[in-house]
Amino acid sequence: MSQDTQARIDPVVIRPDNHLAFAISLMEHLVVPTFVLDAEQKVVIWNRACERLTGIPSAEVVGTRNQWKAFYEGPRPCLADLVATSALERMAALYAAADNPGEPSYGVHAENCCWMPRRGQRLYLAIDAGPVFDESGRLIAVIETLRDITEKHVAQIKVEEQASQLKAHFEEQQRETELARRILEHQIRSDLMAQAGVQYAVIPASNFSGDMVLAARSPAGRLYAILADATGHGLSAAVSVLPMVQEFYRLVDLSTPLNVMIESINFLLANSLPLGRFVAAAFVVLDEREKRGEIWVGGVPNVLMFDAAGKLARRFESSNLPLGISKASEIAGSIELFTWDRPARLMLVSDGIIEACNTDGVAFGEEQLIATLESCQPGAAMVDVLGQAMQRYLQGTVAHDDMWMLGIDCP
Numbered sequence: 001m002s003q004d005t006q007a008r009i010d011p012v013v014i015r016p017d018n019h020l021a022f023a024i025s026l027m028e029h030l031v032v033p034t035f036v037l038d039a040e041q042k043v044v045i046w047n048r049a050c051e052r053l054t055g056i057p058s059a060e061v062v063g064t065r066n067q068w069k070a071f072y073e074g075p076r077p078c079l080a081d082l083v084a085t086s087a088l089e090r091m092a093a094l095y096a097a098a099d100n101p102g103e104p105s106y107g108v109h110a111e112n113c114c115w116m117p118r119r120g121q122r123l124y125l126a127i128d129a130g131p132v133f134d135e136s137g138r139l140i141a142v143i144e145t146l147r148d149i150t151e152k153h154v155a156q157i158k159v160e161e162q163a164s165q166l167k168a169h170f171e172e173q174q175r176e177t178e179l180a181r182r183i184l185e186h187q188i189r190s191d192l193m194a195q196a197g198v199q200y201a202v203i204p205a206s207n208f209s210g211d212m213v214l215a216a217r218s219p220a221g222r223l224y225a226i227l228a229d230a231t232g233h234g235l236s237a238a239v240s241v242l243p244m245v246q247e248f249y250r251l252v253d254l255s256t257p258l259n260v261m262i263e264s265i266n267f268l269l270a271n272s273l274p275l276g277r278f279v280a281a282a283f284v285v286l287d288e289r290e291k292r293g294e295i296w297v298g299g300v301p302n303v304l305m306f307d308a309a310g311k312l313a314r315r316f317e318s319s320n321l322p323l324g325i326s327k328a329s330e331i332a333g334s335i336e337l338f339t340w341d342r343p344a345r346l347m348l349v350s351d352g353i354i355e356a357c358n359t360d361g362v363a364f365g366e367e368q369l370i371a372t373l374e375s376c377q378p379g380a381a382m383v384d385v386l387g388q389a390m391q392r393y394l395q396g397t398v399a400h401d402d403m404w405m406l407g408i409d410c411p
Contacts, residue, residue: 033146035067037080039139043067053146055118071114071125079110079129080144095127106130111149124153188245192216196223199407201383203352203390203399211350211402212241214248218255223286224248227348227406229300230279241279243272244323258285258294262323262332269324278324282316282348288411292339295346296332298322301354304370305410308342310378312370344410347373347382352401358393368393382407 027034027045033053036045042065046058054070061067067078079095082088088108091098095110107130115122126149132141193200196215215225226248230240244265251261262283269279280299287293297303298320307313320334349369356364372389376382383405390403 027143035061035080035144037067037084037142037144039084039141041065041081041084041142044141050146053123053148054116069117071112071116073115073117078144079108079127080142083108083129083131083142084139096124111153122150123148124150188212188214189216189249192249196225197409198223198225199381199383199405201387201405203387203403205352205399205402211352211404212245213348213404213406214245215406215408216249216252218252220255221289222255223284223288223408224252224261225284225286225348225406225408226281227300227350227404228279228281229350229404231277240269240273240277240324243268244279258283258296258335259332262296262335266323266331267327270327273324278322280322280351282318284346284348284408286408286410291341291410292337293410294335294337296320296335298331301349301351301366301369304347304373305338306345306347306373306376306382308344310374310376312374313344314338340410345382346408346410347386348406348408349386350402350404352399352403353386353390353405355401356390356394356399356403357397359395359397364390364393 024045027036028047030047031049033050034045034047035043035050038044042063043058043061044063046056046061046067050070051057056070061070067080068074068076071078076094077085077087077090079091082090082094091108091110095112097111099109107128110127111124112127113122113124126147127144129142129144131139132143134140193213193215196217198213198215200213200215202211211227211229213225213227215223217223226244228241228244247265247268248261251264256264273279278299282298282300282303283294283296284303285294295303295316297316297318299322300318302318303316304312305314305316316336316338321331323331353369354364354366358364369386372386373382376385386405
C-alpha cells in the first residue's frame with residue numbers, strides 16, 4: 001500500500017489498527033474494480049483492478065477529485081459523488097439505467113455507457129456505490145465498484161432487436177391474414193350460398209390457409225359446389241384461389257358441364273399461379289329433380305355420402321391431381337356419377353379436419369370423421385355436429401389449418 005494511499009485513509013479513521021490495514025490491502029487486491037472516496041469526494045483508494053479497467057494508475061487520481069476522467073470526457077459526478085452529496089435524484093438524468101435508490105444507506109445501482117478516454121473505447125458498466133459511516137453515523141467514505149458488462153449489454157440489445165423484428169413480422173402476418181380473409185369474404189357471394197341451400201362452417205386457424213367453399217345454382221336450378229384448399233398461407237393463399245371464384249360464378253351462370261368447368265378453372269390457375277402453387281378441390285354438381293349428381297375430387301379428403309339412415313353409403317376417393325399443376329385437358333377425366341332413391345347427404349371437408357391434432361398430438365382422421373357423422377341424429381345439421389366434435393377434440397388447442405365443412409343434402 002502506498003504512503004499516499006495511507007495518508008488519505010488516516011484522517012477518516014477513528015482508531016487505526018491492523019484490521020484497517022488488512023481491509024485496505026484487501027480492497028487494493030480485489031479482482032472487482034473498486035475506488036473509494038472520502039467525505040470530501042477525494043479518491044483515497046483506486047485499486048489495481050480499477051487501474052486495469054480504466055488504464056489510469058492510482059497515482060494520477062488518489063488525492064484528487066478527478067475520478068470522472070477515467071470514464072467521461074468532461075467533468076461530471078460519478079455515482080459515488082451522488083451518494084456522497086445525497087444527490088441521488090440526479091441518477092435518472094445521468095445514467096442509462098438506474099434503480100430506485102430506496103434507502104440510500106444500503107447503496108445504489110446504475111448502469112451507463114462510459115467513454116474510457118485513456119483506453120480509447122466505449123464500455124457499458126454496471127456500477128454500485130454505497131456509503132460508509134463511523135460509529136456516530138457520520139459519512140466517512142463511499143465505495144464504488146464497477147463491472148464491465150459490455151458483451152452482455154450488446155447481446156441484450158441484439159435479443160431486443162430480434163424480439164422487435166419478430167413482433168413486427170408477427171403483426172405483419174396478422175395484418176396479411178386479415179386482409180386475405182377480407183379479400184375472399186368480399187369475393188364470395190353469401191347470397192348465392194344461401195340460395196344454394198347448403199350448410200357450411202369453418203373453424204379458423206391462427207393463420208389463414210386459403211380454404212374456401214363456393215355454392216350457387218344455375219339458371220336451370222342445378223346445384224354447383226366447390227370446396228377448395230390453396231397451397232400456402234396468408235395473402236399468397238388468398239391470391240391463389242381468387243381467380244377461380246369469379247370464374248366459378250361465370251361458368252355456373254352458363255350452366256357449364258362439370259368437365260368443362262374443371263378444365264376451364266384448371267387452365268386459368270395453371271397459367272396464373274407461380275411454380276409450386278396449386279389448388280386442391282372437390283366439385284359437386286346435383287340435379288335434384290333427376291336425383292343424380294357428379295363429383296370430382298383432387299387433392300382434398302375423400303367426399304363422403306351418407307344414406308337416409310345416416311350410415312356411410314359411398315366414399316368418393318381423391319384420385320385426381322389438384323388444379324393448376326398440369327395444363328392437360330384430361331384433368332377432368334375422373335368424374336364420378338351417382339344417383340339416389342332416398343334422401344342422402346354429402347359431406348366435404350378440408351384436410352384441416354383430418355389432420356387436426358388433440359393435445360396428445362393424435363390426428364382426428366377419416367375413421368373418426370365417419371363415426372362422428374354416423375352419430376348425427378336425423379334432422380340435425382351435420383356441420384354443426386362435426387363442428388362441436390372438433391371443438392371437443394381440440395380441447396382449446398389452436399388449429400394450424402382452417403377446418404372447412406360443407407354439407408349438401410340430396411333430397
